[in-house]
Amino acid sequence: MSYHNPYTPPRKSATFDDYTLAEIRRAAATGIYDIRGAGTKRKVPHFDDLLFLGASISRYPLEGYREKCDTSVVLGTRFAKKPIHLKIPITIAGMSFGALSGPAKEALGRGATASGTSTTTGDGGMTDEERGHSQTLVYQYLPSRYGMNPKDLRRADAIEVVVGQGAKPGGGGMLLGQKISDRVANMRNLPKGIDQRSACRHPDWTGPDDLEIKILELREITDWEKPIYVKVGGARPYYDTALAVKAGADVVVLDGMQGGTAATQDVFIENVGMPTLACIRPAVQALQDLGMHRKVQLVVSGGIRSGADVAKALALGADAVAIGTAALVAIGDNDPHWEEEYQKLGTTAGAYDDWHEGKDPAGITTQDPELMKRLDPVAAGRRLANYLKVMTLEAQTIARACGKNHLHNLEPEDLCALTMEAAAMAQVPLAGTSWYPGKGTF
Amino acid sequence: MPVIDLATTPLRELNRSLHNIQQGSNDLSYEVANPRGSHAVAVGIDGPVVVDVNGSVGYYCAGMNDGGTVTVHGSAGPGVAENMMSGKVVVEGDASQYAGATGRGGLLVIKGNAASRCGISMKGIDIVVHGNIGHMSAFMGQSGHLVVLGDAGDALGDSLYEAKLFIRGTVKSLGADCIEKEMRPEHLQKLAELLEKADVKNVRPEEFKRYGSARKLYNFNIDNADAY
Numbered sequence: 101m102s103y104h105n106p107y108t109p110p111r112k113s114a115t116f117d118d119y120t121l122a123e124i125r126r127a128a129a130t131g132i133y134d135i136r137g138a139g140t141k142r143k144v145p146h147f148d149d150l151l152f153l154g155a156s157i158s159r160y161p162l163e164g165y166r167e168k169c170d171t172s173v174v175l176g177t178r179f180a181k182k183p184i185h186l187k188i189p190i191t192i193a194g195m196s197f198g199a200l201s202g203p204a205k206e207a208l209g210r211g212a213t214a215s216g217t218s219t220t221t222g223d224g225g226m227t228d229e230e231r232g233h234s235q236t237l238v239y240q241y242l243p244s245r246y247g248m249n250p251k252d253l254r255r256a257d258a259i260e261v262v263v264g265q266g267a268k269p270g271g272g273g274m275l276l277g278q279k280i281s282d283r284v285a286n287m288r289n290l291p292k293g294i295d296q297r298s299a300c301r302h303p304d305w306t307g308p309d310d311l312e313i314k315i316l317e318l319r320e321i322t323d324w325e326k327p328i329y330v331k332v333g334g335a336r337p338y339y340d341t342a343l344a345v346k347a348g349a350d351v352v353v354l355d356g357m358q359g360g361t362a363a364t365q366d367v368f369i370e371n372v373g374m375p376t377l378a379c380i381r382p383a384v385q386a387l388q389d390l391g392m393h394r395k396v397q398l399v400v401s402g403g404i405r406s407g408a409d410v411a412k413a414l415a416l417g418a419d420a421v422a423i424g425t426a427a428l429v430a431i432g433d434n435d436p437h438w439e440e441e442y443q444k445l446g447t448t449a450g451a452y453d454d455w456h457e458g459k460d461p462a463g464i465t466t467q468d469p470e471l472m473k474r475l476d477p478v479a480a481g482r483r484l485a486n487y488l489k490v491m492t493l494e495a496q497t498i499a500r501a502c503g504k505n506h507l508h509n510l511e512p513e514d515l516c517a518l519t520m521e522a523a524a525m526a527q528v529p530l531a532g533t534s535w536y537p538g539k540g541t542f
Numbered sequence: 543m544p545v546i547d548l549a550t551t552p553l554r555e556l557n558r559s560l561h562n563i564q565q566g567s568n569d570l571s572y573e574v575a576n577p578r579g580s581h582a583v584a585v586g587i588d589g590p591v592v593v594d595v596n597g598s599v600g601y602y603c604a605g606m607n608d609g610g611t612v613t614v615h616g617s618a619g620p621g622v623a624e625n626m627m628s629g630k631v632v633v634e635g636d637a638s639q640y641a642g643a644t645g646r647g648g649l650l651v652i653k654g655n656a657a658s659r660c661g662i663s664m665k666g667i668d669i670v671v672h673g674n675i676g677h678m679s680a681f682m683g684q685s686g687h688l689v690v691l692g693d694a695g696d697a698l699g700d701s702l703y704e705a706k707l708f709i710r711g712t713v714k715s716l717g718a719d720c721i722e723k724e725m726r727p728e729h730l731q732k733l734a735e736l737l738e739k740a741d742v743k744n745v746r747p748e749e750f751k752r753y754g755s756a757r758k759l760y761n762f763n764i765d766n767a768d769a770y
Contacts, residue, residue, distance in 0.1 A: 244663070245625060245644040245663060245665070248625055248644065249606075249625070249627060249646065250586055250588065250606040250608055250625075250627065251588075251608075253606075274762065277760075277761050288684075289646070289665040289666060289684045289685055290684055290703055290704075291703070291704065291760075293761075294703075294760040294761060295760065295761050295762050297682065297701070299663065299682065303640060303643045303644055303659070303662040303663045303681075304602070304620065304621040304624050304639075304640040304643040304644070304662070305601075305620075305621070310601070310620075313581045313582070313600070313601045313602065314601075314602070316581055316582050317581065317582040317585050317601070317602040317605050320553065320554070320557045320582045320585050320586060321557075321585050321586030321605065321606055322586070323557075323558060323561060324554070
């Protein structure tokens with residue numbers, strides 16, 4: 101019997117997969133790295149890897165729709181004369197006018213205000229529309245200081261000193277010339293049409309000792325009225341939290357690597373910073389070690405999508421969360437309604453991330469007047485309010501099942517982990533065991 | 543004239559008084575005694591108040607000044623007059639790093655020397671330094687004028703946008719995208735005006751050289767990667 105060599109299918113490399121090969125070819129053809137918006141797209145351990153245990157014989161639940169489960173949170177109770185009172189522990193993260201269109205910022209303000217929560221400015225300063233449509237507005241104090249002025253500082257409800265963000269801890273930004281309209285250029289004191297670099301570190305302070313003095317200056321300018329947040333990217337959460345507290349922060353905002361950005365290098369987004377899940381426990385530990393847990397509030401962001409994510413972040417010790425990408429999706433970002441136009445841009449709904457190019461079919465990440473008209477800020481604001489309501493109800497549903505009459509009463513003991521990685525990062529037991537990596541010794 | 547002695551009065555009381563000055567008030571002049579290197583002295587002024595600080599101050603003196611006239615009869619720590627909107631700040635002695643950082647308007651006069659990053663990210667402020675300035679001054683300067691009667695350190699005007707730099711002495715090195723530019727009549731006129739406002743005597747505008755942006759890095763181009 102003769103032997104025929106059997107057919108073996110072509111085998112592609114797991115290391116050099118199709119996407120990697122395409123990226124090598126793109127780099128070779130263009131000589132430039134890929135710049136994009138949004139957060140990491142790689143799979144990292146996340147809240148999906150945690151489950152709530154729910155009630156049992158030793159833990160009794162609260163009645164859904166009947167027994168109260170409070171969702172309120174007060175931010176800035178440490179030093180500020182006027183802390184921020186929010187109805188729900190879900191805030192809108194900092195996103196700039198410039199990166200986002202005017203109608204998009206208005207929609208965020210409308211949705212947040214209807215829900216009793218706050219919005220946040222971004223690089224580029226505060227617009228009158230944003231101030232007008234946001235009952236509670238947090239004013240970011242950024243390295244570029246674009247649009248920074250004491251009048252806006254005083255008409256803000258809180259100040260957020262931005263040290264870093266999860267998508268790019270250690271990185272600045274670049275708003276490309278095509279998004280620099282007359283108004284954006286004017287707000288940033290720069291000529292129209294040129295790229296605007298946002299610095300990666302503050303121009304007039306470096307290190308925690310300087311930060312303490314900077315916070316003193318901001319408090320003095322605003323007569324100690326406003327809560328001062330310090331926002332850090334997920335890099336060294338234990339030390340960054342401890343140093344922010346030492347520097348006098350009222351609130352620490354901690355942004356993991358799933359947190360989005362308007363634009364930076366893909367290599368940065370995908371390779372720098374830690375997953376949100378890995379950041380929370382070290383930050384909470386720092387607060388507890390300093391006796392400041394619940395005195396300095398912790399706001400966690402980066403990949404929060406649902407009420408379950410909210411509940412998990414709070415159970416791990418956060419006081420509130422912030423959403424950015426999810427809020428944009430709620431108001432219409434990456435909506436399949438615009439699929440035909442996404443195709444023309446060489447992408448598809450759900451994958452569109454060239455936010456820096458200003459061609460967003462949904463009218464959100466653009467300054468093009470025609471595209472902007474597509475976003476109705478009233479309707480979009482209502483969608484955001486609906487979404488926030490659903491997230492809140494979901495979080496309450498879980499909290500009641502765990503027998504908690506306030507979302508803040510959720511605790512790590514309510515959780516178990518599906519994977520070893522998540523167990524180690526969240527420091528909750530692997531499901532079905534009483535153990536997580538790092539607990540006890542072998 | 544109210545005198546606030548920081549040896550016995552909390553800083554808070556000084557800044558609160560300066561913020562609460564009503565329009566039409568007679569007491570628009572304040573004297574600050576014994577600052578002893580205090581930080582955030584006379585910050586957030588938002589009216590035509592005159593403050594004389596008798597001694598040296600720490601960080602961010604006259605920060606975000608909007609319309610006040612603050613004179614430091616001593617030296618100033620980092621970030622003096624940072625983000626000034628309008629008004630005038632005079633330092634009789636030397637100034638540390640980041641003097642006039644991100645300032646949007648007004649005039650900052652430093653009678654001594656200024657350290658590194660003087661005028662960093664300046665956005666409209668005018669700065670006149672009677673002495674020398676340190677390295678990386680006017681880094682990413684967006685607009686306004688930086689006038690230096692002495693010498694400038696390394697990397698002057700690195701990544702400069704539209705700020706105009708006038709240096710009378712030597713420049714140790716120029717930063718990325720900063721070049722010497724032609725001094726035209728309008729520049730000489732502006733310079734003369736700034737020298738007069740800054741109380742500079744016996745110095746002629748013709749003694750300065752002008753530096754500005756080559757504007758080659760205004761839009762990202764991979765062929766310029768070596769410049770960064």
